[in-house]
Amino acid sequence: MKKYITSSSNKLIKDLIKLKNNKEERFLIEGKDLLDLAYLNNLLEMVITTEDDDEFNNVETIIVPKFILEKLSNNKSVQPYIGVSRLPKVSSKLGDKLVYLDGVQDPGNVGTIIRTALAFSYDGVILSKDSASLTNSKVIQSTKGALFSIPLSNQVSLKELKEQGYMIIVTSLEDSINYLKTPKFDKFVLVLGNEGQGVKKENIELADTVVRIEMGNIDSLNVAVAGGILMNHYRG
Amino acid sequence: MKKYITSSSNKLIKDLIKLKNNKEERFLIEGKDLLDLAYLNNLLEMVITTEDDDEFNNVETIIVPKFILEKLSNNKSVQPYIGVSRLPKVSSKLGDKLVYLDGVQDPGNVGTIIRTALAFSYDGVILSKDSASLTNSKVIQSTKGALFSIPLSNQVSLKELKEQGYMIIVTSLEDSINYLKTPKFDKFVLVLGNEGQGVKKENIELADTVVRIEMGNIDSLNVAVAGGILMNHYRG
Numbered sequence: 001m002k003k004y005i006t007s008s009s010n011k012l013i014k015d016l017i018k019l020k021n022n023k024e025e026r027f028l029i030e031g032k033d034l035l036d037l038a039y040l041n042n043l044l045e046m047v048i049t050t051e052d053d054d055e056f057n058n059v060e061t062i063i064v065p066k067f068i069l070e071k072l073s074n075n076k077s078v079q080p081y082i083g084v085s086r087l088p089k090v091s092s093k094l095g096d097k098l099v100y101l102d103g104v105q106d107p108g109n110v111g112t113i114i115r116t117a118l119a120f121s122y123d124g125v126i127l128s129k130d131s132a133s134l135t136n137s138k139v140i141q142s143t144k145g146a147l148f149s150i151p152l153s154n155q156v157s158l159k160e161l162k163e164q165g166y167m168i169i170v171t172s173l174e175d176s177i178n179y180l181k182t183p184k185f186d187k188f189v190l191v192l193g194n195e196g197q198g199v200k201k202e203n204i205e206l207a208d209t210v211v212r213i214e215m216g217n218i219d220s221l222n223v224a225v226a227g228g229i230l231m232n233h234y235r236g
Numbered sequence: 237m238k239k240y241i242t243s244s245s246n247k248l249i250k251d252l253i254k255l256k257n258n259k260e261e262r263f264l265i266e267g268k269d270l271l272d273l274a275y276l277n278n279l280l281e282m283v284i285t286t287e288d289d290d291e292f293n294n295v296e297t298i299i300v301p302k303f304i305l306e307k308l309s310n311n312k313s314v315q316p317y318i319g320v321s322r323l324p325k326v327s328s329k330l331g332d333k334l335v336y337l338d339g340v341q342d343p344g345n346v347g348t349i350i351r352t353a354l355a356f357s358y359d360g361v362i363l364s365k366d367s368a369s370l371t372n373s374k375v376i377q378s379t380k381g382a383l384f385s386i387p388l389s390n391q392v393s394l395k396e397l398k399e400q401g402y403m404i405i406v407t408s409l410e411d412s413i414n415y416l417k418t419p420k421f422d423k424f425v426l427v428l429g430n431e432g433q434g435v436k437k438e439n440i441e442l443a444d445t446v447v448r449i450e451m452g453n454i455d456s457l458n459v460a461v462a463g464g465i466l467m468n469h470y471r472g
Contacts, residue, residue, distance in 0.1 A: 108344060112458045121452030144456055213468070216357030220380055221464070222348045228461035229468050232449070 004063045008071055012062070016048065016072055019084065026086055027135035028072060031079045037145040038085040046084040048072060055081070074137040087134060090153040095123020096187040098166065099231065100158055102203050103194035104223055107132040111142020112224040113192065117150055120235045124151035126161070126189070158203050161189050169234065170199050170207035171226060173219050179211035184236050192227045238288075240299045244307055248298070252284065252308055255320065262322055263371035264308060267315045273381040274321040282320040284308060291317070310373040323370060326389040331359020332423040334402065335467065336394055338439050339430035340459055343368040347378020348460040349428065353386055356471045360387035362397070362425070394439050397425050405470065406435050406443035407462060409455050415447035415465075420472050428463045 005013060019028050026045065029038060032055075038044040039056055047061040050069055054061075069078045099117050104110050110132040117125050132139050134152055162168055167188040191207070193199035204210065213226055221229075241249060255264050262281065265274060268291075274280040275292055283297040286305055290297075305314045335353050340346050346368040353361050368375050370388055398404055403424040427443070429435035440446065449462055457465075 112461060116457060116461050118453050119451040119455070119457050142458075146454065146456075149453065215355040216471075217354050217385065218382065219355070220382075221352060221355050222378075222460065224458065225348060225352050225460055225464035228457070229465055232465050235452075 003061070005068065006065055008068050013064070013068055013071070016084070025135075026084055027140070028074075028137070029083045029085045029140060030073060030075060030081070030137075032081050034140070034145055035081050035083040035085075037148045038083055041088060041148045043086045043088060043148060044083050045086060048082045048084075050080045056083075085148075088148060088151060090124070090151045090155070094126075094151065094153075094156070094161075094164075097122045097235065098124050098126060098161065098189045099227070100126045100128070100161070100189045100191045101131045102128050102158070102191055102199045103130045103197065104192060105130070105132055106195055106223075107136045107138035108142045109195065109222070109224045110134075110136075111139040111144075111147075113227045114139075114143045114150065114152065115146040116224070116228045116231055118146040120231045122150065122231065122235065124153065126156050126158075127152070127154040129154060130194075158189065158191065158206055162206050167208045168206050169230075170204050170210045171212065171230065172198055172204060172210050173212055176210040176212040178214050179230060179233060182209050182211055184234055188234065190227070190230055190234055192223055192230075195223055238297045238299060241304065242301055244304050249300070249304055249307070252320070261371075262320055263376070264310075264373070265319045265321045265376060266309060266311060266317070266373075268317050270376070270381055271317050271319040271321075273384045274319055277324060277384040279322045279324060279384055280319050281322060284318045284320075286316045292319075321384075324384060324387060326360070326387045326391070330362075330387065330389075330392070330397075330400075333358045333471065334360050334362060334397065334425045335463065336362045336364070336397070336425045336427045337367045338364050338394070338427055338435045339366045339433065340428060341366070341368055342431055342459075343372045343374035344378045345431065345458070345460045346370075346372075347375040347380075347383075349463045350375075350379045350386065350388065351382040352460070352464045352467055354382040356467045358386065358467065358471065360389065362392050362394075363388070363390040364394075365390055366430075394425065394427065394442055398442050403444045404442050405466075406440050406446045407448065407466065408434055408440060408446050409448055412446040412448040414450050415469060418445050418447055420470055424470065426463070426466055426470055428459055428466075431459055 044059050047056045052063050072082050114125050167185040170191045280295050283292045288299050308318050350361050403421040406427045
């Protein structure tokens with residue numbers, strides 16, 4: 001399934017350029033490692049490459065000159081493979097250990113939290129609509145491939161999760177207790193808030209427990225660091 | 237101590253532009269919050285601003301048109317204050333709880349680790365020469381002001397610290413034990429390694445204990461997240 005394209009005014013190339021920084025279900029990924037992961041998870045739809053090889057069998061492969069890859073890339077030094085990938089489907093049945101991102105906006109933080117959730121065997125990461133998009137290229141890069149290996153969704157509200165019987169653990173500096181003094185739960189959602197504003201008031205009101213990490217000199221931790229400490233604690 | 241400059245070919249402005257992304261002792265900081273912190277710590281040497289006010293008494297203040305601030309800024313939307321700051325002096329006597337960054341290269345990671353070290357009351361962060369520079373604008377931004385409140389140095393080797401009686405705790409995925417099974421120490425250095433390569437072999441050889449964080453699905457944590465979990469544990 002190979003095809004050769006040498007003009008950047010080709011309609012397919014123009015459509016691909018539109019996928020750069022898009023917010024849709026299909027998105028571009030860069031670098032062979034990420035393409036391998038998407039391929040293994042049956043999520044790779046197309047390969048655009050300067051290499052005339054058969055690395056990705058059964059996937060439509062477009063051979064292009066380097067300048068076209070450069071047009072598609074978000075990086076300064078373009079890698080020889082760019083892919084079009086889909087997001088993993090979220091099954092209607094979510095697992096018992098979830099992380100909920102309530103307006104986490106820095107793409108690096110969102111990606112790092114997804115990576116940590118996978119490392120600590122969480123069952124999924126739910127993102128509020130005002131969190132950074134899963135198809136943002138910096139989110140994808142920061143997940144280091146975890147994106148393809150853990151269920152992700154931006155279609156579930158915290159209220160719905162509470163109705164499904166999840167214990168809601170919210171992080172907040174105010175009216176909270178030291179997380180080390182809280183029990184662990186079998187079925188829970190750990191809620192991490194926006195970098196500046198924290199968790200939204202309506203979500204704090206859903207909390208079964210509101211926790212904080214004790215600090216010394218300043219009450220300030222990066223949300224991915226705080227999230228990592230709490231995910232590590234509650235994973236059981 | 238006010239001065240008005242309206243030309244970007246002015247020699248002072250040209251010298252300031254050279255400070256952008258410099259690797260020297262003096263560096264540019266942006267935004268009133270950071271300038272306030274530098275001022276409080278007696279590290280602010282000069283203010284360049286579009287505001288004709290007396291916010292920073294006793295500090296040389298240069299009033300400029302907005303286009304000159306834009307030439308000095310690393311941000312797309314420039315803030316009305318840019319400052320020239322020095323790094324805090326490191327006293328020859330370091331405290332008992334230190335973090336050592338062995339080739340940590342992502343500026344966001346370096347800044348986040350410095351911020352976490354301050355929050356968890358560490359006494360200082362030491363950076364190897366091949367770590368991201370303390371005067372990199374992204375490092376400064378990620379510290380969220382912690383830069384001015386915790387001793388930092390890139391002039392001390394891990395070998396010297398060992399000779400000074402610090403217990404050396406190195407993080408590594410190989411030949412390591414679960415950090416939860418290690419004792420805590422009164423005087424120690426927690427060593428965090430490069431994002432891809434980990435801690436250098438010669439530094440692993442200096443270790444008194446080599447630790448890892450147990451993971452489930454993938455052996456992969458962001459270094460600032462891993463550092464946060466371990467700093468939180470060992471702070472005692």
